[in-house]
Amino acid sequence: MKRRDFMHLSGMGFGALMASSVPVLGNAVSLEKLLEPGADVAFKKKMADIALNAAKSKGATYTDVRIGRYLQQFLFTRETRVQNIVNAESYGVGIRVIANGTWGFASTSDVTTEGIAKAAETAVAIAKANAKIQKEPVQLAPQKGVGEVSWKTPIKKNAFEIPIQEKINLLMNVNGEAMKNGAGFVTSNLFFVNEQKYFASTDGSYIDQDIHRIWPTFTVTAVDRQAGKFKTRDALSSPMGMGYEYLDGLASEKIPAPNGLVGYRNSYDMVEDAILAAKQAKEKMTAKSVQAGKYDLVLDPNHLGLTIHESVGHPLELDRVLGYEANYAGTSFATLDKWKTKSFNYGSKLVNIVADKTQPYTLGTVGYDDEGVPCKKWDLIKDGVLVNYQAIRDQVSILGEKESHGCCYADNWNSVQFQRMPNVSLQPGTEKRSVTDMIKGVEKGIYIIGRGSYSIDQQRYNFQFGGQLFYEIKNGEIAGMLEDVAYQSNTQEFWNSCAQLCDQDDYRTFGSFFDGKGQPSQVSAVSHGCPTTRFNGVNVINTGRKI
Known part of the structure; x- marks a missing residue:
């Protein structure tokens, strides 16, 4: 098999x-x-x-x-x-x-x-x-x-x-x-x-x-x-x-x-x-199996949203950073010492990621969180640098802040409220650029759409992601469908390979309807917005090998 x-x-x-x-x-x-x-x-x-x-x-x-x-x-x-x-x-x-x-x-x-x-x-x-x-x-x-x-x-x-x-x-x-x-x-x-x-x-x-x-x-x-x-x-x-x-x-x-x-x-x-x-x-039955190697990846929002969720959303939850969440899917590599330097390069200078519980139509948007705090928007990664986390009323003093971020939630009346991920989104590029424009600039790449199987380690650092649809890009054009594709990287290497963003016209959201956290486990719903984005020189493996 x-x-x-x-x-x-x-x-x-x-x-x-x-x-x-x-x-x-x-x-x-x-x-x-x-x-x-x-x-x-x-x-x-x-x-x-x-x-x-x-x-x-x-x-x-x-x-x-x-x-x-x-x-x-x-x-x-x-x-x-x-x-x-x-x-x-x-x-x-x-x-x-x-x-x-x-x-x-x-x-x-x-x-x-x-x-x-x-x-x-x-x-x-x-x-x-x-x-x-x-x-x-x-x-x-x-x-x-x-x-x-x-x-x-x-x-x-x-x-x-x-x-x-x-x-x-x-x-x-x-x-x-x-x-x-x-x-x-x-x-x-x-x-x-x-x-x-x-x-x-x-x-x-x-x-x-x-x-x-x-x-x-x-x-x-x-x-x-x-x-x-x-x-x-x-x-x-x-x-x-x-x-x-x-x-x-x-x-x-x-x-x-x-x-x-x-x-x-x-x-x-x-x-x-x-x-x-x-x-x-x-x-997909007759799609060509991918040749493993380095590719430039063009990632659709319906795919990239999951990568954002796992490699940015979860590791920047402050309770996970502090080790309080170690028993459920690990802690975080993005420790406080990295944040304190004010110079930790989470990604390239194009990477601006915000937490936002006010964005219309998204899963995490409400007027007030479950501590009565008015919801807001704040920076997590600014120009590629880690600048903040997600924190609630009994956590923000650890960051030297005096105001909750407004991201506390309980999934039911009989569950105690605790820090949950707000909408975490990659901001679009400022230059006018469509998906077609982006693909024209790729010599050897893969266009990936939809979420697939994935894995990520306990510190949210080393990972592997698949998808639903894969299209080979040759010399700036779609050259046909591929199969057996997954890419491997680590969080910092991957986000530092971010080379190009489509503009606001391509910005869309991905969502997780039943996101689990905590013991006893609770579920919450969260959206992740982004435009189609290009990452250069990412390692792609062939998942079709026999086991």
């Missing part, structure tokens, strides 16, 4: 298990229950004040309360069948306190005066017990209360209100068109999330937020039964902080790319992509 075939078989196995393995928060409910309005703001404020007062009476010096209603709808299909429809709701209260200089946390699904008061008292008792072994008191960055405010994802169509049959019809159309155009198998899914979150704190904030996210995706498989071969192509969609308008063309914007490919920004034609995927999966 070839290594590539082994990876594809593993991927198909994962696809079959996906319907039962995605993180579902809460209990199964009827569609009617899912569409019911949640508690009103007046009730939530009353319940929050009960928690704040109860915690203070037991000795808490700081308290925050999160009343959350988390809704999920997931649809799974295969060829002509509906495999599963999940409607889930989770509702409850999480209370976090500082007492005797130490954190305490408790939660309850009993959203009553008695239940909330008891949970607040428990949180304080836990903090006081923890204080007996606390070496240094929590240093919480100051945060001025914002009063009573609200924020909502600016959706045009609430995905939960779209009839189930309409969504199933879309997926059946996706599957049918893929089969008509050469697919042997196809699975398609829709994921919708709505977080209705109310935050209150002793700082004087009462924040009501209504957050929506959407992810349409599929996997198309072409089969050559005579040769005993198969190839797959996944959807080139990006999860978004949008409503159903992402799928129905109300926000339509397509970006042309070489070789008849189309990129999507703020809209997605799922059927069109499925048809193209079926044709490309068949084309």
Whole structure:
């Protein structure tokens, strides 16, 4: 068996298990229950004040309360069948306190005066017990209360209100068109999330937020039964902080790319992509296997977003840098001593990477984080130099800063909030440049589209990335499809090889809908924006070797 075939078989196995393995928060409910309005703001404020007062009476010096209603709808299909429809709701209260200089946390699904008061008292008792072994008191960055405010994802169509049959019809159309155009198998899914979150704190904030996210995706498989071969192509969609308008063309914007490919920004034609995927999966059957060696890589945003996520987003999480996150996917090579020099070259001078929880339509964008901090944008890498990390209220003092970055998050009311990755994005070039322009300047290269299998070491330094589609570039032109491609590098070497960026017109986002971190593990959703980008002299290996 070839290594590539082994990876594809593993991927198909994962696809079959996906319907039962995605993180579902809460209990199964009827569609009617899912569409019911949640508690009103007046009730939530009353319940929050009960928690704040109860915690203070037991000795808490700081308290925050999160009343959350988390809704999920997931649809799974295969060829002509509906495999599963999940409607889930989770509702409850999480209370976090500082007492005797130490954190305490408790939660309850009993959203009553008695239940909330008891949970607040428990949180304080836990903090006081923890204080007996606390070496240094929590240093919480100051945060001025914002009063009573609200924020909502600016959706045009609430995905939960779209009839189930309409969504199933879309997926059946996706599957049918893929089969008509050469697919042997196809699975398609829709994921919708709505977080209705109310935050209150002793700082004087009462924040009501209504957050929506959407992810349409599929996997198309072409089969050559005579040769005993198969190839797959996944959807080139990006999860978004949008409503159903992402799928129905109300926000339509397509970006042309070489070789008849189309990129999507703020809209997605799922059927069109499925048809193209079926044709490309068949084309991959006869694609030439790559010759290992050094190549200039032209990386599409739908691919490069994952590389940004793993080699920049995660290693610049301050808790990972400090070693607090060592038990889940490692620590970080980007240690504080490198940052303190103010001259550590993370990448070439073209590399400007920002953290941003305000960018419209992205997964990580909200008005306020789960500590009540207004969200913002800040530099991580400026002109190639490491200048900052991602930090929250009890971390920023380590950096000598007095204000949280506003990137604290919990995936449910019964999860304690902690530092999570904001949207981390590579800024576009300032010179006018299209993908075609970029390819014209490449003599020997590979154009890579879509995310594939990858691996990265515990310090987020040495890595290997594959992709969905690979096109050989010869003397400035696309010369045909390649297969068995993966590139290897280390984070600093790779980003220092960044040689060219397309401009703002090509800027698009990639997203991770279920990004895991922490123990117990939590999931979050995050986007990564970038233009198509060129990296020179990167080592490419052939993954088709036998194992």
